[in-house]
Amino acid sequence: MSSCRQVLVLDADQLSTLAVVRSLGRHGCAVTAAAASPHAIAFQSRYASQHLIYPDPLQQHRAFLEWLTNTLTNHSFDLMIPVTDRSIVPILTIRNALEALSPIAIAPNPVMEQVVSKCRMHSLALEAGLDVPESWIIKAPAALDAIEPRNGFPLVVKAERSLAWLDGYGQALETRYVADRATLKDLGARYALYGDVLVQSRVMGHGVGLGLLARDGLLLHCFQYRRLHELPLTGGGSAYRVSETLDPVLEGQATELVRQLGWHGAMMLEFKYDPRAKMYWFIEANGRFWGGLPLALAAGVDFPRHLVSLYQNQPVSQSAYSAGVRGRNLERDIDWTRSAVRHADIPMTRIVSDALKLVLPREHIDSFAVDDPRPLVSEVQRIGCRLISAARRRKRLFASNARENVLRKNPQQIRSCLQQARRLVLVCSGNVMRSAFAEAYLAKLFSSQHGGPAIISAGLDAQPGRPADPIAGNIAQNHKLSLEDHRARALATLELTENDVIFVMERTQVAEATRRYPAHASRIYLLTALNPSLPIDIVDPNGEGPATCQAIFDQIIDALEPVIDCITHQRQRLP
Numbered sequence: 001m002s003s004c005r006q007v008l009v010l011d012a013d014q015l016s017t018l019a020v021v022r023s024l025g026r027h028g029c030a031v032t033a034a035a036a037s038p039h040a041i042a043f044q045s046r047y048a049s050q051h052l053i054y055p056d057p058l059q060q061h062r063a064f065l066e067w068l069t070n071t072l073t074n075h076s077f078d079l080m081i082p083v084t085d086r087s088i089v090p091i092l093t094i095r096n097a098l099e100a101l102s103p104i105a106i107a108p109n110p111v112m113e114q115v116v117s118k119c120r121m122h123s124l125a126l127e128a129g130l131d132v133p134e135s136w137i138i139k140a141p142a143a144l145d146a147i148e149p150r151n152g153f154p155l156v157v158k159a160e161r162s163l164a165w166l167d168g169y170g171q172a173l174e175t176r177y178v179a180d181r182a183t184l185k186d187l188g189a190r191y192a193l194y195g196d197v198l199v200q201s202r203v204m205g206h207g208v209g210l211g212l213l214a215r216d217g218l219l220l221h222c223f224q225y226r227r228l229h230e231l232p233l234t235g236g237g238s239a240y241r242v243s244e245t246l247d248p249v250l251e252g253q254a255t256e257l258v259r260q261l262g263w264h265g266a267m268m269l270e271f272k273y274d275p276r277a278k279m280y281w282f283i284e285a286n287g288r289f290w291g292g293l294p295l296a297l298a299a300g301v302d303f304p305r306h307l308v309s310l311y312q313n314q315p316v317s318q319s320a321y322s323a324g325v326r327g328r329n330l331e332r333d334i335d336w337t338r339s340a341v342r343h344a345d346i347p348m349t350r351i352v353s354d355a356l357k358l359v360l361p362r363e364h365i366d367s368f369a370v371d372d373p374r375p376l377v378s379e380v381q382r383i384g385c386r387l388i389s390a391a392r393r394r395k396r397l398f399a400s401n402a403r404e405n406v407l408r409k410n411p412q413q414i415r416s417c418l419q420q421a422r423r424l425v426l427v428c429s430g431n432v433m434r435s436a437f438a439e440a441y442l443a444k445l446f447s448s449q450h451g452g453p454a455i456i457s458a459g460l461d462a463q464p465g466r467p468a469d470p471i472a473g474n475i476a477q478n479h480k481l482s483l484e485d486h487r488a489r490a491l492a493t494l495e496l497t498e499n500d501v502i503f504v505m506e507r508t509q510v511a512e513a514t515r516r517y518p519a520h521a522s523r524i525y526l527l528t529a530l531n532p533s534l535p536i537d538i539v540d541p542n543g544e545g546p547a548t549c550q551a552i553f554d555q556i557i558d559a560l561e562p563v564i565d566c567i568t569h570q571r572q573r574l575p
Contacts, residue, residue, distance in 0.1 A: 006076060007308070008032045008102070011083040012042035012051075015329060015366040016293040018375055020081060021045050023297060023304035032077070036064075039382075041367065044374040057090050058163070058170030059463050065094055072101035079311055081105045081304075083289050085163050086170075089116065105311050107265045107287055114261065115287035118158045119196045128257045130282040138197040141189040147199060154179045154202050157187050158284075160195035174543075177202065177234055186545020193470050203281045205274040207238065210254055211296050212269070213306050213316070217262040219255045220316050221306060222246055223296045226273075228354070229328070229336040233343055235272075239332035240354065241292050243299040243325045250280060257285075266307050268292075294366040295327035326357065327364040330376075331383050411530055414501075417523055418566045422499040423454040426527070427509065429540055431459030431488040433472040433549070434505050438527070438556050440481040445564060453501075453567065458491040460504075460512055469542065471549050496520050503527040503563075505538040528555075530562035 007024055011017050012035035021031050025047025033040065033048040036056040043051045052071065055063035068091070072080070080102045082088045091098060092109055106112060114120045119137050126132055133156075136147050149155060159173035173191055178184045184199070191197045207227035213220045224247060229240035254269055268290035270283040289303070296303055300321035309316050337355060340346045357363055368376040418424075424442065428435040439457035446452030468476075468483035476483045496502070496517060502524045504510055514521045528534045534555055541552040 006030050006032070006078050008034060008052075008071070008075070008077045008080040009042070009083065010034050010054075010081065010087040012040035012048070013037050014083055014291075015041065016289045016291055017083045018042040018045060018367065019294040019297055020083060020289065020304040021047050022369060022372055023302055024308065025049075027305055029308070032075070034071075039378075041375050041378055044378045046372050046374065057086050058172070059466070061090055061165055061170060065090055068098065069094070069101070072098060077102045079103050079105055079308060081307070085116070085286075085288065088112070088288060089161070089163055090165075092116075103311055105265060105307055107263055107267075111261055111263060112287055115267070115285050117160050117196075118162075118198045118284060119160050121285050122198055124260060125257065125282045125285075128253065128260050130253050130257065131279055132200075132282050133203045134201040136199045138188060138192065138199060141185070141192045144185050144188045144199075147184070149201050151201055153181075153184075155184060156200045156202050157184065157191065158198040158200070159191040160197065164194040175236075182547065183545065186547045190471055190545050203272050203274065205272040205281065207235065207283075208244075208250070208271040208273050208280065209238070209241070209290065209292055210250055210269040210271065211290055211292065211301075211303065212254055212258065212267050213303060213310065214258045214263040214265070214267065215310055215316070216264050217259045219251075219258050220310075221301055221303065221319070222251055222254055223299065223301045223303075223321055224250060225292055225295055225299075228326070229333055229340075231332050231336045231339065233336070233339055233346070237291050237332070238329070239336040240326070240328040241295055242327075243295060243321060243323050245323045247280075253280070253282075263287075265310065266303055291329065292327065295325065295364065296321070298327055298364040299323075299325040325362050325364065326360075327366060328358075329366050330379055331386075334383060414525055414529055415566045417501050417525075418563060420499065421453045421501040421567075423456060423497070423501075424563075425491075425494065425496070425500050425502045426455070426457040427460060427491055427502060427504045427513065428457075429459055429461050429505075429509075430466070430542070431457055431462040431490075432466055432469045432486075433542060434538060434540065434552065434556060435459065436468045436483055436486050436488075437472055437476055437481070437553050438503075438560060440476055440483055440486070441479065441557065441560060442564070444481060446567070456489075456494070458489045458494055460491055460509060460516075462488040462490045464488055464490055464493065471541075471546055472553075475546065475550055475553055492516075498523075501525070505540075507537055527559045527563075530566070531559050534559055 007029045009017055009020050009031055012033035018041055021033055021042045022045060025031050030049045031047055032050040033042045034052040034054055036054055038053055042048055054067045057064040082091055088106055092112055095109055122135055134150060138144055154177045157178055158175045162173055164171050164173055176187055178187055188197050207230055209225050211223040224244045225241045226244050227238040227241050230236050231239050266289050268286045271280040272283055273280050301319055306316050337351060340351050367379045426435040426438040435457035439455055443455040466488040468486040473483045504513055505527055510524055513524050528536055538555050541549040
């Protein structure tokens, strides 16, 4: 590592990145940590010599790449290490231009493209002789009808990529379980908007991770760990894990897969071990560092240091690791504990026992290091703020429930405001689904009718300029509406007047809008206020399938009908 003095590490908001920063900093590198958030946990490390903030790649794709190009142009780095797909996937699109400015510690693009695609990786795993669950690669939504799983539901649905970009805005497409065919068709159709879809039978067992490092298809290091706590409880990222002795079967499978790929760099292979059948099921691959990286370092394998040596064309030393070392992501493990307490199938004795193990010598917290304590302090503070905020939200929701009649009281007052309104402001969270659809629905109705109010929509937490959700756009087309030109706007950017009537979708939004705009409190209403037959909240359908979204939009239409009647009736009375 002697020739690698200046390193740029992206995704500094991740605990795996903190592990990278600590490792390289301890070995004499000047580490510049960069993230989209000014509160990134790796910024707290004493080993981060410089902090940089960049545009969020998911929200500002082009701006992120411009920032990266300018940063590499204006600074001299011996190596750049992106740690998550959030930065890696955009980098692949302009890799040649960036590599002219700095080496990048990720595998070559043709290889990365195979690993990023869950469908291609599934095919490669089959070719390498790995055991995979019963699977279907769906190239068109109609093919979902042909799926007949041998063991029935539930099934696992995966988008081809975990991240996808549309019109410059990123969308996280999480792996989901579906319990019935209707949900399968809804979710499959949504994911099909972004490419092929991988559907698999659910396999039982505990999660096993295999972290590795390879040079041009030759396996150099391999580290095995077992997931003790996964979040969500049905299966997901690890919150608590333990290092295990490397199984020769897994090592052989990893060796063959790495060889077929010609892999170069760090990778994590995810398996599920079925103790009854005594076999490993291949789940997926991640062509980067992984969430359990801090455990690997605690057990004795310094993957970040080895990675730098690899990309500096230096020898990579061999190192053994200790089995039985445990590590936990403190924040995620607290979330696991809270979920487990509410889950009848997890004994309380296990929950308490696992929590008490925190004091044992072989236990490690991902954010803690004796020589670098500030990240742990920062994490504890963040957890505390989260728990306090959650308690306050529960309190507000309780108060909202108690005030349900108040929120829907005095419909005559609402009608009076509507009759005087010069503008209706429709508000949700992001202004890409509910309020966008409501705006289009009302605007079409009143656009050509003299005397109608102006119609506008906004979001309490909107990202300005973001296009409408594709599913919302498709449903709007079924109503002969268009959201093609819609772009999200933040409520804070509107100049509210005394002649505005503001409709929100949920009780919590009533409280939040009132808090932000107390002068307009008397003109902030739930959209459902004039239709008591509807649920009081019109919930956010983001992340759900077309059928759920359609049901939510039907509620919006039903909520708007008495609003339309009131405005139309008033207009008919005008001379």
